[in-house]
Amino acid sequence: MTRYNILLMGASYGSLLASKLLFGGHSVHLVCLPAEADLINAEGFRVRLPIRGRKDPIVIDSRELPGKVSAGGTAGVDPKNYDLVGLAMQEPQYRSPGVRELLDAVAKSRVPCMSIMNMPPLPYVRRIPGLNHDALKPAYTDPSVWDSFDPETLTLCSPDPQAIRPPDEKVNVLLVTLPTNFKVARLKDEKATAMLRQLEKDIDAVRFDAPEGKIELPVKLRVYDSIFVPLAKWAMLLAGNYRCVTKDGIRSIKDAVHADIEASRAVYSWVVKLCVSLGADEKDLVPFEKYAAAANGLAGPSSAARALYAGAPNIERVDRLVKTIAAQKGMRSAAVDEIVSLVDAKLERNKKGV
Secondary structure (H helix, E strand, O other), X not given: OOOOEEEEEOOOOHHHHHHHHHHOOOEEEEEOOHHHHHXXXXXXXXEEEOOOOOOOOEEEEHHHOOOOEEEEOOOOXXXXXXXXXXXXXXXXXXXXXXXXXXXXXXXXXXXXXXXXOOOOOHHHHOOOOOOOHHHHHHHOOOHHHHOOOOHHHEEEEEOXXXXXXXXXXXXXXXXXXXXXXXXXXXXXXHHHHHHHHHHHHHHHOOEEEEOOEEEEOOOOEEEEOOOOHHHHHHHHHHHHHHHHEEXXXXXXXXXXXXXXHHHHHHHHHHHHHHHHHHOOOHHHOOOHHHHHHXXXXXXXXXXXXXXXXXXXXOOXXXXXXXXXXXXXXXXXXXXXXXXXXXXXXXXXXXHHOO
């Protein structure tokens, strides 16, 4: 069985996928901040994962897994030493000094690259035919960081599982709040896609030694031929995550979806219609009822809303990207316009320090 060497840029959300890969005996190197790297190298990382029908979550300890994990900064990392690169930071972070240069090296190495961001990298969006891709650049914090990528070497993995770092614990602890699957689109290269399918099988085969015996774990990797499957997250983000931002302040994803379920359904259906107009099959996407049921368990605000209300000058703007793409398709939603306006206004205040 092939053991892969995998580079993950981002140790917070990245440690969830890393935990699954380490079960398969693969090696993972996490690029992160010095304090995170020192802790992970000294103590590994922990992922708390809820299991249906079980009262307490299980704790995955990276030190007890067959694969090897290491961590460090951006300096001295050569992407050519890896079989796969995962992008698990927030989109605005890729313009940071050091990160920008490493991302550019990843692009030029042509090593298969898998984004695990809510915001699809611009080269991935270029895989969607029929759009004026240059007109989408204003939705990105700094679109130039993506200039060196060949769209054929980069794919998108929908970050459907929800996870947070508990604020009162060390930075090497991750708590999974919604244990759904990662959904990744195939790459053009058959060998690269075969690697993704091998990782999918390895994660499927995982069994965890719990006191009651070996148990199957949630959060799988699913590989799809359609480039539109990872776009299923767009409807969730617009109906839930970005609607955590209101005129009166911040609210939970649960409240954003369930305070007015018909308004949420309307936004969700509108985004689904947009994805279908781009070429998605409706079966590639997630039914609203399934999403609404999952949102019942999301008792906190989205990461985008939390960052916005913590004063961030930039956040991922999937809301603006969706609005801009829709305009190219002759589609408009007053509810989406309002979301974009609210986020714009809050970012403007943050940039002024108000």
